[in-house]
Amino acid sequence: MTPSRLLDIVMRRRLEPPQLRLFQDGRELNPGEYLRTQTNRRRQDIRLVDAEALGGLLDAGVTLVLDAVETFDPALEVATRALRWWSREVVQVNAYLTTGPASGFPLHWDDHDVIVVQLAGEKTWDVRGSSRPFPMYRDAAPNTVPSEEAVWRGVLTPGDVLHVPRGYWHQASHADRPGPLSLHLTFGFVKRTGVDWLAWVADQARELEIFRRDLTRADSAEERETERARLAEAAAELLRSRPPELFLTNRERSRPPARHAPALPSVAGPDAVVCVTEFAPDVERDGANLVVYGGGKKITVREKAEPALALLLSGRPVDLEKASAEHGTDIRPLARVLVREGICIGLTDELSSAYTGLVTPEASWRLP
Incomplete structure (x- = not known):
């Protein structure tokens, strides 16, 4: 993800608040300052980002926030899914592009853990302790007085990673940093209580x-x-x-998979597949069978399919022809079942490119 890639996403899609927001001098801008209404030939009004207005705001100094970037970028989709499987929590990634001397949000806290990854430029961070133990979005008492406890103050440069625990007050600013811009991602981990x-x-x-x-x-x-x-x-x-x-366990098993392109009609089926459930599939033994829970589905397969199943549910792309040759048995029928049930999908060129350079475990599920 780069600043240019982020702006390309913004300009090629119909995005509006709350998914797309702009901030300047600590206040959220009115959408009318960066969106324009375009009327198509059927006289339907469509709101789009105004390139000229956005360019002027970026020149003046602004923070652009795009939520749930994993829904637009395949590499971030793969990275976010890997973090979900690792943490067993719901994870979303947001992008923050700051230009000029702008600062982002004022001092605040989040009701979830955050991992910040700095991608471009620099940003100064002020992280403080919590002033209410385990605060919630819907809570029994307000949490409006910032903590005075200084946990960390410093500068993030490209490649740096910062963990901000739930409830910790924090603020980021580009005002005192060199360079025209800063871009960072925040991976939010929404834990259950x-x-x-x-x-x-x-x-x-x-x-x-x-x-x-x-x-x-x-x-x-x-x-x-x-x-x-x-x-x-x-x-x-x-x-x-x-x-x-x-x-x-019920939460992980019942959560449906994220949105993906449906499989097109095909006689042969996909050449390669990958598991796309929000959480790693759960597999249990039931006599001579294996029961797979994932993506809100439950399927039963024979125990002899265990090696092929482990490969198909690993979270790694699987070339079906190559895997069939290595296992000495055709795993395509099992792959077709998993694709039909939405546990796996056929690997597209775009999604395949997202796995380049990423390392995933040899096996992401365990049998008792």
Whole structure:
């Protein structure tokens, strides 16, 4: 990712806030300052980035923020998926392009961990401690007073990486740095909390009749206490039967894969495939079978397919002809099943180029 590549993405797509935002002097600019309305021949209004207006803002000094860049760039898609498999958390990458003396956001905190990767130019960072333990986006109390605890102050140059834990106050600026611009990426890791687990358990309560009943407004204190005790006992059992690890496993197994181009009709099928589930597929033994959970799907294959399955679910691109020759068996039928179920996709030229230079583990899943 380069500054020119980022601007090319911005100019070739219909992007609007909140995915695309611009900041100047600590304030978010009105979209009307950099978007224009274009009317097509069918008299439909389309809002696009105004190249001339954006160029003027970049010359004056501005911070351009593009969220979820992995949806536009195949290399960042692959990198983000690798981080999801490694961390077992939802990960999104945002790009920040700053020109001139502009600074980005004012001193603030995020409700998720952030890994910053500096790609071009330099930026000065002020990182402070947290002022509320484990703050949340939706919280029981505000978290508006910045911490005075200095954790790190310094300059990031190309290739540097910085980890900002959840809740740590931080601010970045290009105002005092040489060079015309700075570009960095932030990989945000959105972790699950006990609140998320409780919300999931509460949703599971719909399965039980006792929680679907109307609450009574009985006049008798004895009746009210009986109802409370009955619900409390059922709730305690519900919590015991659905521990946090079950919630996390269900979350990984049920999350659908990210958007990808559908497979075109073909007699032969793809020549190469790659696994694209948001989290590494989970594989369990069931007698003489292997059960694969991934991308919101569940499929069962014979145990003898284990070597081919390990390869196809590794997260690495797989040349089906070469792999079939090495394994001494045709793995195309299994690959077609995984593609049909959305666990793998056919490798396009663009996606294939994204894996160049990246190293992935020989095996990304384990059997008990």
